[in-house]
Amino acid sequence: MPWRRRGALSFPGDGILKVTVVGAGTMGRGIAQVFAQVGNEVVLTDVYEKALSLARDSINTSLSKLAKKGELKENPDTVMSRIKITGKLEEGADSDIYVEAVIEKVETKRDVLQSISGIAKPDSIIATNTSSISITQLSAFVKFPERFIGLHFFNPVPVMKLVEIVRGERTPDSLVRKCFEIAKALGKDPVISQDFPGFISNRVLMPLIREAILVLEEGIATKNDIDKTLRLGMNHPMGPLELADFIGLDVTLDIMEVLYHEYGDPRFKPPITLRNLVNSGKLGRKTSEGFYKY
Ligand SMILES: NC(=O)c1ccc[n+]([C@@H]2O[C@H](COP(=O)([O-])OP(=O)(O)OC[C@H]3O[C@@H](n4cnc5c(N)ncnc54)[C@H](O)[C@@H]3O)[C@@H](O)[C@H]2O)c1
Missing domain, CATH: 3.40.50.720 (NAD(P)-binding Rossmann-like Domain)
Known part of the structure; x- marks a missing residue:
């Protein structure tokens, strides 16, 4: 070239x-x-x-x-x-x-x-x-x-x-x-x-995704209903669990690890469910399975 x-x-x-x-x-x-x-x-x-x-x-x-x-x-x-x-x-x-x-x-x-x-x-x-x-x-x-x-x-x-x-x-x-x-x-x-960890976007987004995973872990609602709530109630084009699958669960986990390490604040602490999915190779859309199957 x-x-x-x-x-x-x-x-x-x-x-x-x-x-x-x-x-x-x-x-x-x-x-x-x-x-x-x-x-x-x-x-x-x-x-x-x-x-x-x-x-x-x-x-x-x-x-x-x-x-x-x-x-x-x-x-x-x-x-x-x-x-x-x-x-x-x-x-x-x-x-x-x-x-x-x-x-x-x-x-x-x-x-x-x-x-x-x-x-x-x-x-x-x-x-x-x-x-x-x-x-x-x-x-x-x-x-x-x-x-x-x-x-x-x-x-x-x-x-x-x-x-x-x-x-x-x-x-x-x-x-x-x-x-x-x-x-x-x-x-x-x-x-x-x-230059603050997570900048604007992930500083705001990661606690949202984390909270959605905790709502799932605590059995408060199904994954579909959690995502539907954000889509239909808050006009988000994707729910937080769908979005995590789209970003890649490994990437999402890495970002949370950095934020948790840097701020030392539990609102960024990676949930166990996220870690388990990543450890089992379920990384979201790119591996055809994460919170959802594709
Ligand atoms: N996925 C998202 O939605 C998103 C959005 C914004 C920013 N980011 C950031 O972009 C970066 C990449 O994320 P991604 O989602 O594309 O990850 P990815 O896993 O899809 O791609 C990363 C690539 O880096 C390559 N790689 C690893 N070590 C390398 C090396 N030493 N030299 C050259 N290539 C190497 C891997 O082979 C892989 O192809 C990360 O810093 C991530 O945080 C991701």
Whole structure:
């Protein structure tokens, strides 16, 4: 794939054109897709072969759906041709922006951010899609912490309008502003959060999911009635148990663990039922079973 600067194609100001997304799971593949949809050349990488082939299938399916609905400006193949899916992180050398989207574990993110730092330019932006881990803590793993920021996309990325921009202690205003513009150029509607675990979204959402699981554990209502209550009574498009299945129960558990550890507050303590489901391999939609069967 020829990497070339073509001026400010999608991003106001200075035309960020080469983007590397590390982690080709649920989030990484969606993030790669939205960057490619607005004209950028994207490298999508993962350590697991299977994740790479699943990512290719999932992006193809998503692009076809968007094209059928008339929501894609170009042919799906043209968008796909901008995404290089590879097991080799080095293919992402000298990117203008890196988005780390690997599992929600500090040690894994540390290793990945250190590897990214080894191939990035001094002025590359390095962003993390973490749902809960401190941006300031993660910034210690990159060479230039003043180029590091949280860009928290939502699932499914091509559909969800929100991006939470999270400012670490060493993130300058100029980078926050730039990322705001980048998110807008991707067709998103961003919000800005200070660096507190869970930011805005998961600080509010995780206690809700936790409480719904406790209502189930205590036998107060069935899972269907708990979800129905939030859907029909509070106008949520999905109930909290359905949403946890959609996020991934492993990801939900990891986020609760981080919040509980950081705040030490029992309102974030992971319920036993959640732990049991994860330990038995029932991770939600991605494994065809979680609170529900799919
Ligand atoms: N699932 C959601 O709804 C959601 C929403 C917003 C943010 N997030 C965050 O996005 C990140 C990814 O979540 P996900 O749901 O995509 O998880 P996922 O489990 O679907 O995907 C994670 C991917 O990371 C890969 N990976 C693991 N170690 C790696 C390494 N060393 N190098 C490269 N790839 C590696 C795995 O193979 C996997 O494909 C997490 O930080 C999560 O908290 C998730």
